[in-house]
Amino acid sequence: MLPPPPQDVVHGWMSTPNIRGTRDILSSSLSTIWLCTWTCLYLNIPPLRSRRGHRALLYKFCWQLFAIFFPEVLVATAAEQWLSARQSVTAFSRLGHSEWTIRHGFFADMGGILIAPLDCEPFPVDSQQLAYLVQNKHMDMPDITVDGITSVDKANGLARFVTLLQMGWFCVSCIARGAGGLGFSTLEVTTLAFILCTLHTFFFWYYKPLDPEIQKALSVNAEIKHLCQRPGIDPDLPESYTITPLDFVKPPPDPKSLITPFWFGLAVVSGQDRTATHANRPAQTLPNSRVLPQDGVSMALTIYMVAFQLLYYGLHIGFGWIAAFPSSIEWYLWTVSNCADFGLILLYILAIPLGTHFAPFLGRLLFDMEATGIIQVASALPQWAKLVIHGPFIVVYIMGRVVVLVESLVSLRALPRVVYEDISWSNSLPHL
Template sequence: MMPPPLSPNLIYGWQSSSNDRGTRDILVSSFSTIWLCTWTSLCLNTPPQHTRERPHRWLLHKFRWQLFAIFFPEVLVATAAEQWLSARQSARAFAKLGYPQWTTRHAFFADMGAIIVSPPDSPPFPVDSQQLAFLVEHRFLDLPDISTDEIRSLNKADGLARVVTLAQMGWYGLSCAARGASGLGFCTLEATTLAYILCTVQIFFFWYFKPLDPEGQRVFAMETSVADIWKHSGQDGSYRHTPLDFVKPLPDPKSLITPFWFGLGAVFRPSGDRRRTKHGYPTPVETLANSRVLPQDGISTTLMVYTLFFQVAYFGLHIAFSWISSFPSTVEWYLWVGSNTADFCLIALYILAIPVGTHLAPFLGRWLFGMEATHLLQVAEALPAWAKILIHAPFVFGYVVARAAVIVESVLSLRALPESVYQDVSWTSFLPHV
């Protein structure tokens, strides 16, 4: 692939605002749009109690997720899509049980760890919508009385924040479209910002019914003991997150996010979860992780194809803009295109790993550990910590480095831009003339 010819009339250095726009105008409009997109789109699960009780910890918790949204916005879109599918499937399951009042909004509320059950023989633990349906179906618990208005009240700040963000995104997109129609130049920071807008629109759609920043959890007493539930279901009592882990299915091979989250955890938490009590059982988690999404009916082919198409569109947008954006040098053009291509190839490898590995899982399980496995992640979980790091670290760090190169280049390219990039749009040229 040959790069486009460099602009012969590059302007170097910081450009002040006069009649046209300057460097500060580009930075302010782009960074404010990116900040709004990555902050207001985050509908996170209920954080642990110690995080909720201290405002600075809550802000730090959300800021870490904002950094994640900056580096991996396409992964956040796939996560939101699978959470949306899981909530819809849970709402349909409750409707079949005779509870049509349990909506997608209720399912999101449960899936984000906002419902806690308190059995007599176990510490309280969260249940998602699928686990709650299991308890209700087998009459271990009555359906919690939670109204739609009560859940909607958690979104008091959500509506205004999203309106402001949508207005900013609309104006930014319109301005870029007008620049393209006028034949004016673009910088790479504007291409990056448009990619964030593309992701934010998707997230707003998939998380439309998910509450924003819930401040507490609802606790419901349960008369049936966990031991009786295990006995009724034929379980041995082992679990990793909560005593109702057995209700959840194995990850679907069509999931696009399961291998990513597993690889991220393998690198940064290779030893897994060490929560243990004196009896040997794990202490139940306080809330549900944002990354753990297991739709009860699996991932639909339609959603899988749509998410794949979105990944191609996201990285394709970056590469397409490399032909109309301005770069100070040919080397930086190759760095931009190469980094985006590398990220797309790495995520494609992760996507292919699950279906191929799941097909080989029975053989790998018997050959490596003498175990019967039906899913690749069962084999991967059995690997020692050093093996997990050795396998996943090159992919994870390669992905992060390539993404960081794109973000850094978006800012560094402002040091040398063509004169047309600093020209403002003549909006009067778009008005009809008589």
């Protein structure tokens, strides 16, 4: 008696099934986000207690969290730091020091150069303050070579190459999915936005040293009063400076800056504006949020950063129409959150020039002072008024980012089957 014929027979060649699981989406997206937000961080020299061991890792991890919540702010900060370093090259070239490079400018602006007056403990000077000291014959041009800066630079070309390789492969995969009519998850859209930001920070911080621990100390054969001999400056008064006695050299915040209002509002909400006045002075490092290009922010850079914001939020909103959401309510939350954050940025962009125009009038009206910028007027407000003005902006902005990040993960709980279909590379790539 013959055996029964086999059931469910597949005739011919059987290909490997092209599917991917939730773990595959999570691993590829989260690993890319981690690489993007870790390798892009070229921070100013941290306080001495945060330069070694677990404190150094904790310090950088906190900034990685900042990069996750505010990647577009990190790009704008890097852009203005790049502009400041470039302007320093022009400033020293006018003084006859053509050996000063953009790498020197970054090293000085990140707190890599300390000066030690006769009657004051050493404190850092940025490139503009150093140019002021050299121009006014308070000190000679320091002998700092590019090789000397490179020797303290811990930049790892392999780490950057691996990150670029991962970002490139992720983008190619997303392009192939779009060409093949396959779906996207919101986590993949968020990852594409991080890739966009990381490419910009890589460009702007290309010449900035990574994690230098040693600061170059320079002796100055003069007292601090001699260095600050300017009308209206009294270095004996504790209120005369916030970071170092040479704060008066820095220009006021440029009204075209997109990040100055954000950093000011974040300091108000977090209470750092109050603790800064009671901190030990002079400071031994320069904060990452302190970006004041000596010639101001160029209009070209401002337009470029506005275009970047359009691209960044346009990517979220545009891909939101084709990404997979478990429900229409979650799509509305995603879209409204991104539109709200972009709307707040546009509101600040419009409010800054208007505030700058009315700053002199508001300064005389409210505080009987001659104000040159809206930040100067805002700094003179009582604490409750600062919180009323800046608190809602920061809180709504953070809430919008939290919704986007949380939705990127929770949306994986229910996705269309097409999202789990993998790319058929054998049909997409030429082969023998």
